[in-house]
Amino acid sequence: MAALIELKHLKKYFPTSKGALHAVDDVSFSIEEGTTLGVVGESGCGKSTLGRTIIHLHESTDGQIIYRGKDMC
Numbered sequence: 001m002a003a004l005i006e007l008k009h010l011k012k013y014f015p016t017s018k019g020a021l022h023a024v025d026d027v028s029f030s031i032e033e034g035t036t037l038g039v040v041g042e043s044g045c046g047k048s049t050l051g052r053t054i055i056h057l058h059e060s061t062d063g064q065i066i067y068r069g070k071d072m073c
């Protein structure tokens with residue numbers, strides 16, 4: 001079955017006065033339709049930024065977000 005959504009090497013870096021903050025750094029996975037994926041990690045590891053980048057509240061720094069076969073980046 002084709003993936004509903006696929007991430008390939010997704011990155012989101014925030015500029016800071018000390019350089020780039022790598023909030024999401026090279027995340028790849030795919031989710032099949034009708035399934036779920038949990039994201040677990042310590043506070044500040046980038047879970048919310050990952051979600052926000054997937055739904056384009058943030059512009060990705062690099063990588064691909066493919067939804068129903070269409071590249072959304």
Ligand SMILES: Nc1ncnc2c1ncn2[C@@H]1O[C@H](COP(=O)(O)OP(=O)(O)OP(=O)(O)O)[C@@H](O)[C@H]1O
Nearest residue numbers: 014021022023041042043044045046047048049050
């Ligand atoms: N808009 C932003 N500008 C700059 N840095 C940000 C921004 N949003 C998040 N960050 C930084 O990116 C990193 C990841 O934050 P994020 O909120 O994605 O973590 P989280 O895993 O969702 O944490 P929590 O479990 O506390 O919700 C943190 O270092 C955070 O300070």
Ligand SMILES: [Mg+2]
Nearest residue numbers: 044047048049
């Ligand atoms: Mg969060």
